[in-house]
Amino acid sequence: MTENQIQFLLDNFFSHNQLCDFSGWKKIATKLIKDGKCIVPGDGHLWGTGVGNYIQREYAPGAVGCSLLKFDVKAFAAPDNAFFVNALEQEIENTQAYLETVERRLKELKEFQ
Numbered sequence: 001m002t003e004n005q006i007q008f009l010l011d012n013f014f015s016h017n018q019l020c021d022f023s024g025w026k027k028i029a030t031k032l033i034k035d036g037k038c039i040v041p042g043d044g045h046l047w048g049t050g051v052g053n054y055i056q057r058e059y060a061p062g063a064v065g066c067s068l069l070k071f072d073v074k075a076f077a078a079p080d081n082a083f084f085v086n087a088l089e090q091e092i093e094n095t096q097a098y099l100e101t102v103e104r105r106l107k108e109l110k111e112f113q
Contacts, residue, residue, distance in 0.1 A: 001073070006033050009073070012087045013051040032071040043067050050083060051076065 014029040028046065031038040032055065039060045040046065046069070047055055054076040060066040077084050 001033065006030060008088070008091055009033050009051075012091065013076075013084075014047065028069070032069060033073055036072065037068060037070045039063055039066050039068050041066050 028038050056070045057067045060068040
């Protein structure tokens with residue numbers, strides 16, 4: 001997975017959750033995206049609905065008072081997940097519009113030469 005893909009997931013699915021004000025959420029989310037699992041302290045749910053529906057929590061073997069979170073990014077990013085697909089299509093549309101703006105600006109600036 002590329003850094004742009006990881007950042008897209010963080011920006012659109014992990015950071016917009018009301019529970020994301022806890023310390024270290026971005027490191028936890030990044031580890032889940034990259035590795036598919038992460039051990040965290042406690043037994044609460046860090047992400048609610050949306051992406052949270054794709055994160056399983058279980059007892060972390062060998063760890064005291066910790067949970068093992070598992071995230072199946074392939075299932076989450078599946079073409080039949082409208083929640084993901086809609087956000088991706090909107091991001092592509094926004095990025096395309098930004099690219100067109102930059103290309104137009106570049107063209108106009110080159111006209112000075």
